[in-house]
Amino acid sequence: MTIGxxxxxxxxxGPRRGSASALRWVADNLAVVGPDPGDAIVxxxxxxxxxxxxxxxxGQLAGPDDWAxxxxxxxxAVPPGAAARLAVSGAGxxxxxxxxxxxQLAQQLDADIYAPNGQLLLVPGGGMFALxxxxxxxxxxMVRQGGRRFPRPHWESEVDxxxxxxxxxxxxxxxPAGLWLFSDAPGVPDPSLDDLVLAIPADPDRVTIVLGRxxxxxxxxxAVMSMLEALDPSMVIAPYGDAAAEAMRLATLIAEHWDSPxxxxxxxxxxxxxxxxxxxxxDPSGETWWTPPVSRLRVAPGxxxxxxxxxxxLAGLRPTGTGSHRLNERWVVEATQFGLWVRPPYAGQxxxxxxxxxxxxxxLTVLVGLPGLPLPDDxxxxxxxxxxxxxxxxxGRVTFVPAELNHLLDTDTDDRPDVVLADQxxxxxxxxxxxxxxxxxxxxxxxxxGMVRTDAGDVAPGDLGEIIATHRDPDPRPVLLIASAPIxxxxxxxxxxxxxxxxxxxxxxxxWASAPHRVGLEPRAAALLPSGFPFxxxxxxxxxxxxxxxxxxxxxxxxxxxxLLSLAPAQEPAVVAQRxxxxxxxxxxxxxxxxxxxxxxxxxDGRPATALELARAxxxxxxxxxxxRETVWLEAGELSESSLRLLANYLxxxxxTRARAxxxxxxxxxxxxxxAVPPRGADGQDLTGPYLREGHLDQERYxxxxx
Numbered sequence: 221m222t223i224g225x226x227x228x229x230x231x232x233x234g235p236r237r238g239s240a241s242a243l244r245w246v247a248d249n250l251a252v253v254g255p256d257p258g259d260a261i262v263x264x265x266x267x268x269x270x271x272x273x274x275x276x277x278x279g280q281l282a283g284p285d286d287w288a289x290x291x292x293x294x295x296x297a298v299p300p301g302a303a304a305r306l307a308v309s310g311a312g313x314x315x316x317x318x319x320x321x322x323x324q325l326a327q328q329l330d331a332d333i334y335a336p337n338g339q340l341l342l343v344p345g346g347g348m349f350a351l352x353x354x355x356x357x358x359x360x361x362m363v364r365q366g367g368r369r370f371p372r373p374h375w376e377s378e379v380d381x382x383x384x385x386x387x388x389x390x391x392x393x394x395x396p397a398g399l400w401l402f403s404d405a406p407g408v409p410d411p412s413l414d415d416l417v418l419a420i421p422a423d424p425d426r427v428t429i430v431l432g433r434x435x436x437x438x439x440x441x442x443a444v445m446s447m448l449e450a451l452d453p454s455m456v457i458a459p460y461g462d463a464a465a466e467a468m469r470l471a472t473l474i475a476e477h478w479d480s481p482x483x484x485x486x487x488x489x490x491x492x493x494x495x496x497x498x499x500x501x502x503d504p505s506g507e508t509w510w511t512p513p514v515s516r517l518r519v520a521p522g523x524x525x526x527x528x529x530x531x532x533x534l535a536g537l538r539p540t541g542t543g544s545h546r547l548n549e550r551w552v553v554e555a556t557q558f559g560l561w562v563r564p565p566y567a568g569q570x571x572x573x574x575x576x577x578x579x580x581x582x583x584l585t586v587l588v589g590l591p592g593l594p595l596p597d598d599x600x601x602x603x604x605x606x607x608x609x610x611x612x613x614x615x616g617r618v619t620f621v622p623a624e625l626n627h628l629l630d631t632d633t634d635d636r637p638d639v640v641l642a643d644q645x646x647x648x649x650x651x652x653x654x655x656x657x658x659x660x661x662x663x664x665x666x667x668x669x670g671m672v673r674t675d676a677g678d679v680a681p682g683d684l685g686e687i688i689a690t691h692r693d694p695d696p697r698p699v700l701l702i703a704s705a706p707i708x709x710x711x712x713x714x715x716x717x718x719x720x721x722x723x724x725x726x727x728x729x730x731x732w733a734s735a736p737h738r739v740g741l742e743p744r745a746a747a748l749l750p751s752g753f754p755f756x757x758x759x760x761x762x763x764x765x766x767x768x769x770x771x772x773x774x775x776x777x778x779x780x781x782x783x784l785l786s787l788a789p790a791q792e793p794a795v796v797a798q799r800x801x802x803x804x805x806x807x808x809x810x811x812x813x814x815x816x817x818x819x820x821x822x823x824x825d826g827r828p829a830t831a832l833e834l835a836r837a838x839x840x841x842x843x844x845x846x847x848x849r850e851t852v853w854l855e856a857g858e859l860s861e862s863s864l865r866l867l868a869n870y871l872x873x874x875x876x877t878r879a880r881a882x883x884x885x886x887x888x889x890x891x892x893x894x895x896a897v898p899p900r901g902a903d904g905q906d907l908t909g910p911y912l913r914e915g916h917l918d919q920e921r922y923x924x925x926x927x
Contacts, residue, residue, distance in 0.1 A: 255280055265278045311336060487581070488501075511614065513534075574591065588603065648662060688719060715734075744765075831870060868899040871899065874899065877894070
């Protein structure tokens with residue numbers, strides 16, 4: 221944002237009264253003066269750092285009347301003995317006749333005044349950039365020249381010297397973040413003040429080198445290297461337009477020259493709406509752009525480039541190693557320099573070759589499987605899951621390898637469900653059409669068993685709930701199952717409980733909506749939707765009415781507060797005795813037997829029991845544990861993660877057990893010895909209260925027993 225105007229300011233002869241209220245204090249020693257439509261200046265100026273003993277006044281002034289306002293408000297804003305930074309374009313510029321306005325103000329206030337000599341830009345993230353530098357005016361008439369940037373980074377003098385002495389064939393501009401270099405081709409106009417390069421925030425610790433410009437050829441790498449070879453290699457190199465290959469080559473030369481890694485941004489480093497630093501890759505034409513999931517690459521001598529930082533589209537997936545995340549027990553996804561690699565957990569000899577694949581700045585390459593090996597069908601649901609995570613601008617840049625998978629990128633999704641878990645084997649029925657009130661899932665179901673047939677093989681309903689949740693979260697809409705056969709009522713209910721969301725499905729006798737169970741809520745019977753699909757607003761509203769809170773027994777007996785609850789069979793006294801010894805730490809612990817059955821994973825009173833029955837038993841014996849902030853730990857046999865999640869959902873509190881009891885527990889859990897999952901809320905999203913902070917759970921694990 222340009223502050224002030226490009227013309228020559230005129231300071232009026234005398235101050236104007238009655239405008240002290242024009243000062244808007246943003247922070248201590250920081251104020252905004254003058255017109256500010258939509259509070260645009262206030263929102264950016266609020267991020268500026270303050271200087272001890274210096275009052276900064278930021279202004280967007282339009283003419284002499286606004287300059288008159290400055291002469292009145294500065295004596296109010298600047299106390300005796302303080303200095304002022306007058307952040308107004310042209311305030312330090314010398315007009316044709318007379319001294320600069322800032323010089324007059326310095327004498328009037330008997331204070332030092334810092335002001336820009338020409339145009340001033342506010343830079344996102346909390347910075348200012350004076351195109352022709354800052355000037356320092358003292359009351360005795362002395363004028364000193366300052367740098368361009370505020371706050372002033374340590375690298376400024378060295379970088380601006382390079383900008384003043386470019387080599388032949390390279391045009392160099394000082395910009396807020398550092399240095400912009402592109403080819404000095406005939407007829408190339410000067411950049412405008414609204415170019416995206418000028419919005420790159422400055423890093424006080426290292427310089428950013430922007431290489432290239434849309435519509436012009438990239439500059440010669442050797443020529444650029446001769447300009448930069450004396451700079452500290454901690455720089456960031458950012459390609460702009462068609463300069464990605466040159467940026468990588470330049471980074472390689474600098475890394476080898478200094479024997480030190482260099483970072484390459486995958487586009488222009490800018491701040492997004494959440495003030496997070498991302499890279500915006502601009503196409504060679506300069507007309508289109510996108511935000512690559514990987515924003516930085518690390519270029520080191522003798523090794524392939526490697527991604528740096530987190531990848532937002534993989535958030536929520538379980539890390540399995542450096543840059544890789546678990547999709548299921550057979551597949552992981554790894555962020556690479558070219559995009560994403562969906563592969564088996566152990567890639568062996570293929571790793572080195574894959575990581576040497578070139579980076580295409582205009583595409584997100586998704587490599588699937590291992591080179592030279594046939595591609596199994598069970599990866600297709602994983603690819604659907606990843607595609608569902610991509611923003612529209614990123615999905616439009618995806619290229620699959622092998623190319624036979626590019627049919628998954630079909631963009632005609634207006635009449636497709638939100639999730640297709642068996643795209644190669646299922647088609648939507650003729651009666652179905654998209655209903656934005658519902659989250660639609662297309663399935664192939666084996667009616668008698670409840671198993672779901674996907675391209676990844678058979679999936680039990682309990683596991684299916686976790687798969688759908690991966691696609692759905694944080695979408696709060698009720699789930700509509702579009703199945704090849706009627707859904708069994710217990711399967712429908714189990715999915716509702718896993719997702720903690722209403723689930724609508726077609727049974728043999730019509731369409732039904734099942735409400736999720738939770739111990740603290742009154743149970744609701746499934747509701748019939750008599751009109752059939754598409755459902756009326758009235759019947760949806762009636763069927764999806766939230767459940768009312770149940771009347772809970774309050775802890776009354778001393779046993780209600782004991783940390784250990786044994787629901788194990790009486791023939792296991794040794795186990796109970798061991799848990800009693802461990803119960804001294806005060807951590808809620810339940811001793812229970814398990815069964816190898818997804819419908820009845822536990823055993824109570826000598827019979828198989830569901831997770832809901834166990835939850836109700838815990839609530840009967842320990843009502844104070846329900847919907848609490850403390851994790852309830854199980855001492856049990858082998859359990860699936862989905863069974864733990866189901867119990868957590870019913871109790872409304874985190875539930876954990878020993879990591880060795882969960883076959884698919886992540887490596888990090890085995891490192892601590894314990895594994896816990898949070899419950900999903902009424903909207904289907906994971907509850908993330910303070911009791912789920914990683915440090916808190918870790919402390920509970922250590923308090924609970926051996927590490």
